[in-house]
Amino acid sequence: MSDKTQNSENRELSRRQFLKFAGGIAAGVGFGGSLPRLFQLSDGIIAVPASEGYLLIDTKKCAGCLSCMMACSLVHEGKENLSLSRIQILQNPYGRFPEDISQEFCRQCVYPACVEACPTGALAADAKTGRVRIVYQNKCVGCQQCVEACHYDPSRVVWNHEDKYSIKCDLCANTPYWNEKGGPDGCQACIEICPMKAIAFTKDIPRQDMEGYTVNLRGLAWKNLGFPTD
Amino acid sequence: MKGHMGKILRIDLTSRSLSVIDTAQYEGWFGGHGMGSAIFWDLCKDKAISGYDPRNVITIMTSPLSGTLVPSASGRTEICGIGIQSYPTEWYTRSNVGGRFSAMLKYAGWDGIVIEGKADKPVWINIINDQVTIESAESLWGLDAWQTQEEIWSAVMGERNYEGWWQVGTARDSGRSTQKPAVLAIGQAGEHLNRNAAIIHDAGNGAGQGGFGGVWGAKNLKAISVMGTGSISIADPNALIEARRWHQSRQYNVDAPAMQFPTDNFPPMYGTMARTPGFAPLILPVTEPSRPKGCAGCFVACRKRTQSGYSNESTCVETAYYLDGGPEIQWKAADLLQRYGLNVYDINIFNYLRELNKMGILGRGKQIECDLPFEKFGSWEFIDMYCRQIAYREGIGADLGEGIIRASAKWGRLEEDLNSGILPFPNWGFNEHYDPRLEVEWSYGSILGDRDINEHDFNWYVHWMPMVTAAAGQPPAYSAEKISEIFAKKLSPYNDPMMPDYSEEGIYSDAKIKSVAWHRHYTRFYKQSMLFCDWAWPDLINVNVPNLEGTTGEAEPKFINAVTGGNITFEEGMELGRKIWNLDRAIWTLQGRHRDQEVHAGYVYNVPTTVPYHLPVYENGEWKFSTCEGRTLDRNKWEDFKTRYYKFEGWDPETGWPTRAALSSVGLGQVADELAKNDRLGK
Numbered sequence: 001m002s003d004k005t006q007n008s009e010n011r012e013l014s015r016r017q018f019l020k021f022a023g024g025i026a027a028g029v030g031f032g033g034s035l036p037r038l039f040q041l042s043d044g045i046i047a048v049p050a051s052e053g054y055l056l057i058d059t060k061k062c063a064g065c066l067s068c069m070m071a072c073s074l075v076h077e078g079k080e081n082l083s084l085s086r087i088q089i090l091q092n093p094y095g096r097f098p099e100d101i102s103q104e105f106c107r108q109c110v111y112p113a114c115v116e117a118c119p120t121g122a123l124a125a126d127a128k129t130g131r132v133r134i135v136y137q138n139k140c141v142g143c144q145q146c147v148e149a150c151h152y153d154p155s156r157v158v159w160n161h162e163d164k165y166s167i168k169c170d171l172c173a174n175t176p177y178w179n180e181k182g183g184p185d186g187c188q189a190c191i192e193i194c195p196m197k198a199i200a201f202t203k204d205i206p207r208q209d210m211e212g213y214t215v216n217l218r219g220l221a222w223k224n225l226g227f228p229t230d
Numbered sequence: 231m232k233g234h235m236g237k238i239l240r241i242d243l244t245s246r247s248l249s250v251i252d253t254a255q256y257e258g259w260f261g262g263h264g265m266g267s268a269i270f271w272d273l274c275k276d277k278a279i280s281g282y283d284p285r286n287v288i289t290i291m292t293s294p295l296s297g298t299l300v301p302s303a304s305g306r307t308e309i310c311g312i313g314i315q316s317y318p319t320e321w322y323t324r325s326n327v328g329g330r331f332s333a334m335l336k337y338a339g340w341d342g343i344v345i346e347g348k349a350d351k352p353v354w355i356n357i358i359n360d361q362v363t364i365e366s367a368e369s370l371w372g373l374d375a376w377q378t379q380e381e382i383w384s385a386v387m388g389e390r391n392y393e394g395w396w397q398v399g400t401a402r403d404s405g406r407s408t409q410k411p412a413v414l415a416i417g418q419a420g421e422h423l424n425r426n427a428a429i430i431h432d433a434g435n436g437a438g439q440g441g442f443g444g445v446w447g448a449k450n451l452k453a454i455s456v457m458g459t460g461s462i463s464i465a466d467p468n469a470l471i472e473a474r475r476w477h478q479s480r481q482y483n484v485d486a487p488a489m490q491f492p493t494d495n496f497p498p499m500y501g502t503m504a505r506t507p508g509f510a511p512l513i514l515p516v517t518e519p520s521r522p523k524g525c526a527g528c529f530v531a532c533r534k535r536t537q538s539g540y541s542n543e544s545t546c547v548e549t550a551y552y553l554d555g556g557p558e559i560q561w562k563a564a565d566l567l568q569r570y571g572l573n574v575y576d577i578n579i580f581n582y583l584r585e586l587n588k589m590g591i592l593g594r595g596k597q598i599e600c601d602l603p604f605e606k607f608g609s610w611e612f613i614d615m616y617c618r619q620i621a622y623r624e625g626i627g628a629d630l631g632e633g634i635i636r637a638s639a640k641w642g643r644l645e646e647d648l649n650s651g652i653l654p655f656p657n658w659g660f661n662e663h664y665d666p667r668l669e670v671e672w673s674y675g676s677i678l679g680d681r682d683i684n685e686h687d688f689n690w691y692v693h694w695m696p697m698v699t700a701a702a703g704q705p706p707a708y709s710a711e712k713i714s715e716i717f718a719k720k721l722s723p724y725n726d727p728m729m730p731d732y733s734e735e736g737i738y739s740d741a742k743i744k745s746v747a748w749h750r751h752y753t754r755f756y757k758q759s760m761l762f763c764d765w766a767w768p769d770l771i772n773v774n775v776p777n778l779e780g781t782t783g784e785a786e787p788k789f790i791n792a793v794t795g796g797n798i799t800f801e802e803g804m805e806l807g808r809k810i811w812n813l814d815r816a817i818w819t820l821q822g823r824h825r826d827q828e829v830h831a832g833y834v835y836n837v838p839t840t841v842p843y844h845l846p847v848y849e850n851g852e853w854k855f856s857t858c859e860g861r862t863l864d865r866n867k868w869e870d871f872k873t874r875y876y877k878f879e880g881w882d883p884e885t886g887w888p889t890r891a892a893l894s895s896v897g898l899g900q901v902a903d904e905l906a907k908n909d910r911l912g913k
Contacts, residue, residue, distance in 0.1 A: 063507060063531035065524030066330070070299040071474075074467045080298045081337060081461040088408045090393060093432035094376060096539040097521050102393070104408070144402075154395045154408050161403040162461060177467035192475055193299065195529040196507060196522065197485050221485050225506055226498075228519045 048115055051108035052130035053171050053184030054202050055087075055191070058217040060098045060228065061198035064091045068190035068199060075178035075189040076167065077160070084160055086169040087190055106156040106169035107213075108133055110205065114157050114168065117149035122166070129173040130184030140165040171201075231257050232465040233294025233793040235339045238269070239362060241355065243449055244284060244347030246364050253341045261293030261341065263324055263758035264810040266310035269344055270322065271813060271901070274312075277322065277820045281314035281441070282423065282448040284348035290335075290414070290454070291342035293761040297333035297462050297526070299474050300789040302766035304527025307332040307414075307431075308758055311345075312821075313440030313681070314425045315576065317635045317659030319827075321680035322817045324758060325442055327414070328525040329435035329543075332761065334412035337458025349450040354382065354415075357456040358398060359405060367452035374569035375417035375430035382455045386411045398459055405459025415453035416443045417571030419621040423447045425633040426576035426620070430568055434533060434543025435525070438573030439660070439681050441633070465795025473788045478529050480775050482506050488774045492702050502694040503707055503773050505766065507531045510545035517557060530766050540565060551578040554608030563613045570621035575661040575682065577620055579634045580607070582653050586643075592626075598641050600626040635659035651833030657682060665843050666834045668858050669693055670737045671749045677828050678750070678875070680818065685753045686764055688717075688745075691771045692730055696844035696855045707773050710846035710853035720770050720782050721748045723801050732858065733847035738867045743878050751807030756786055759810060760803075808879075809896035815881070815888050816901045819910045825872060825886035835865050882912025889913065 069085035077084050091101040112133045115123045122139035123146055125131045135146075135157075142164050146157045157168045172182025172189050180187050184203065191199045198217060206213045218229040238251040251269070259265040266289035270277075274287040288311035295303040306328050313323035335343070338359050352367035365385075370378050387396050387410070398405040412431065419427035420443030427443025428436040437443075446452070464470055482489075482504045491500045501509020507522030510532035523543055524531030535542045540561035541549050551574050552563040567574050586592035587604045594601055602619070606612045619627030629637035635655055638644040647653035656666040656673055660682035666673030669692070675683045691713055699706050710730075718727035721744075728741035729748070736742060756762050769780030783800050790798055815823075842857035849856070873883045880892025889912040890902040905911040 060521060063522040063524040063528075064535075065528045065531055066304075066333075066526050067299065067301075067524075067529070070297075070304070070527060071471060073461075074299055074464060074471055077461070078467045079461040079463055081459070082333075082409055083337070083405060083407050083459040084461065090408050092410075093434075093535075093543060094380075094539060095535065095542075097519060097535045097537045100535045100539075100542075101521070153393065159402075159406065161405050161459070164403065178471055179468050189471065193471070193478070195301075195478060195481070195484070195524070196531060197483075217485075219485060221483075221487055224487075224491060225484070225501075225508060225522075227508065227521065 048112060048125045048133075049131045050110055050205060051125065051132050051171075051184070052203060053132065054108055054204075054206055055105050055169070055171070055188065056200040056202055056206060056213055056215045056217070057103045057105060058198045058200075058215045059101065059103055060216075061196050061218050061222065062089070062101055062103055063196045063198070064089060064101045065195065067193050067195060071189040071193040075172060075175040077163075078177040081162075084158065084162070084167065086156070086158055086167055088154055090154075104152065104154055104156065106133070107152075108169070108171075109151075113149040113151055114146035117145040119143065119145065129170065132171045132173050132183065133168065134170040134173060135166050135168055137163075137165045142166075231294060232463050232795045233298070234261075235336055235341050235462070237340060238342045238344060239340050239357070240344045240346070241362075241364070242347045243345065243349040243353065243364075243451065246349070248362055251344065259810070260755070260759050260806065261296070262291045262308040262761050263310060263754060264806065264813075265289070265342065265759065266291045266308055266324075267810060267813050267817065270310060271817065273344065273346065277312070277817055278822065279312065281312040281320045281445050283312075284449065285346070286312045286445060288345040288442070288445060288449075289342060290345070292332040292336050292340075293759060294794050295760055295762075295789065297336035298464065298793055299470055299527060300793060301474055301477055301527060301529040302525070302763040303761055303789065304333055305330050305525035306761040306763055307335075307437075308761060309429065309437050309440075309442050311442065311445060313442065314444050315439065315441035315573075315633055315659065316681060317633070317639075319821060319823075321658065321821060322814065323440040323680045325429075325437035325440045326758065326761075326764070327429065327431055327435045327437040328763065329412065329431040330526040331412040331414055331431050331456065333526040334409070334456045334458050336462050337460050338456050339458065339460050340456075343454065345449065345451065348448065352450045352452050354451070354453040354455065356386065357454070358386065359458055359460060367450075370452050371421060372418070375415045375571045376433065376569050378415040378417070378453055379413040379432070382413050382415070382453055383410050386455060386457060398457070407457065407459050409457075411455045411457040413453055413455045415571075416446045416451075417569055417621065419571045419631070420444055420447040421452075422621065422623045422631055424572070424620065424623070424631040425636065426573045426631070428567075428571045428573045430571050432543060434541070434545065434548070434564070434568055436568065436571070436573070438575065439684060441573070443571045464793055466792045469792035470789070473785070473792055477769075477781050477785055480772060480781060481529055482774050489707075492704050499698045499701070501532070502690055502698060505530045505532070508534045510534075510765065511541060511549040512546055518561070525763070528763065528766065532765055536561070544568060547578060548574045552580075552613050555610065555613070559608075559610050559613065562610065563617075566613065566617040570617055572617060572621060575663070576633050577617070577630065578661065579653075582634065582647070585652050598626075602626060633659065645832070649832035649836055651837045654831075654833065656830045656834050664689060664693065665839060666830055667839055667861050667863050668732060668737075668843050668845055670732070670742065671746055673830060673834070674746050674871070674875075675749055677830055678746070679814070683753070684764065685749065685757065687749055687752065687768055687770075688730065692732065692845055693843070696846070700844060706855060708771060708778055710855050712778060713771065713846050714848070714853055716771050716779060720768070720780070721745070722783060723804060724748055728848065730846050731848040732845035733849050733856070734861065736848060738864075738871050740874070743871070743875050746875065747878060748804070750811050751804045753807070754810040754814070755803045755807030759806070760786070760790060762786065805896070809898065812879075812888055812893055812896055812898060813901060816893065816898070816905055819887045819905060820908060823886065825876070825884070828872060828886060829868075830863065834863050836862065838862050885912055887912035
């Protein structure tokens, strides 16, 4: 894995790293009971404790096979449906490498608009699930404010139109159809299934820019297949 | 059955009417080819019609595994009906296309599509979940297969056809998707009713063999588009993902491969052994920055998408049929095929045309008028003109659009050129794929069937491995004896260690009869009905694991049962394959099949092999690899082999027709009744 995925010198990230550990102590400060998971930084930015894990995807290694989407839908919903996958792979068959595919997945934002937007507390970042931003389906009333609030397009919060609640990447913390421990301290179905090993997991908050994470999981073996590693 | 969506879409283009077939009626066939043949048997009343006839019934089928996580079985679509390519009879045939169409069709709630009749004007079919409309294709007619798909994406999704969620309709819960509609389309070749026209999907997926592109053209059917947002029920999700992890853990590890390649230039070649990403475009050396590209659910990802965008998703011969002009022209030539919708195997006849040109028979002002600039062979100008002429039936394309076999017959050359082998088309007018004198499961299976079978089940292990290692100056990755040992273990229910013997005696042996039968039955069920991909299955010998043993035998039923909730065994699947093979045989019998026709082209018997061709042989009491020079098939021995093979299958050795006993043994008593009614039941 490239060291580009880690950047401890970034000032903002240092603060995020702090939040990752401080979150449990600060929870609830400055807010009423309706938003118990949020707290406010000194500069006024609303945040929640940082997730204890993140997905990394090498955009140039992905083969666009959609296996991650099928795996995601399978372990979470017990059925196969690309529309119910919390990771979305978009592609243009006539496109030029590497712009032919984009991999759209939840960044477990440090400042999660989806969590902030949820009026019922159905979207949370609890310690017991490694602070991943997770939807508790029994609390979801289907208002879709989380779907709308996500800063990314396509929204990383997915509307489950069959069962009528929002779903999003939880790093497999809650997979009722998979007998495998998930979450930040377990396995993630997309990583396990990706045949190109184009998805990885990190506990360190990845550096982000406008292009998203910069991830390079391509080494000598990839080069020996005749594919680029730069 | 879990994995089925419960309904099959039936479309009569003549009356423009839609109806639904209950999948449960055909559930015992599982899907794909078996289900397609059963539907064809029921709905195509006169099976001796031409493929161009509006009464021809075309089935486009998924399987219970389509759209699921089953590795390399999720994205393939089986197309069946009376073809227009085979010669002299237009046999009931099949073709199979990868990509994501079948997955999307399942998500839309359908197990398959049945096309009957002929539209009075060009149409395309628009499927969005359970909403199906027949749309005018008059504005699409004349576009190539890529342009057609792009136009349909916009028509379905509007201008915002990428980079976001697309909502079906306006209701909150009607479904949404980030995917493009999956489209099967024909190009100009299909519109001109070419017998070598393919159906194209996305950039490089094509159903080529059989000429179904021309069949669609005859029906005025330009394309079928499907967008689905529904779910496929899975009987045991945990068993499915665990089976996938288990199978995948035994395959090529892209970061830590078990097999090391001896040279930089051999990744695609060694990929035929190890099933490496991107091995399908047989381009040496690899210079173009690219990524591997997999069909839906694939663990191999054998294709590529390139930095230039040329040859995206194309495979094998498509990427290597026109080499003389260098890489860029070579890759762009692949795109010509995909855009026009042409079957490379029927137009890859440059040696023949150039030979006729050199002989002074074909060319400008010659007996066979042809204005192709042969002096510029290798240039873009030549291949551009060549493909265009065929697709539009202009110039020499007026003849070549009929397929080279009929063109040669029109020119009065067919018999002579098949006998000499300058036109190497050994079976039913299909181009030679592998040597028919040596790799006989391929040639026997083809002539006993309906087309060039294009099934690599044994081919990777018995031919490619020894050929590639020899070319690289390396010892074989495993011995001929090891092939025998593993085949005996894996090729149930026969388990005969002599099955992979390609010696002069071995190719006519009783073990070879079992080998051919295993191949016919395995492919008919597992590959063409369950839709396990030909380039990934079966997993017989696996260089990625120390004991070299693949997962076949254990894997197929494990996956099927996880999805369906059934309890099928590998051998029961093989028996279903036998059933489907018998049903197809009955259809061909009604089309006029007789054993006298099941003879290869003359050169197979007349012209000895000259090029080294690696295969395992058992000679003088030991297994070894041979290069098999100087071999032909023996006509008398082939006739004797046929007699014994027919008896093995329970068919009439005099005619090759199925008997009542054979058909009844697989539950096809009513098929025997129909043959009897037509005086075609074997004795």
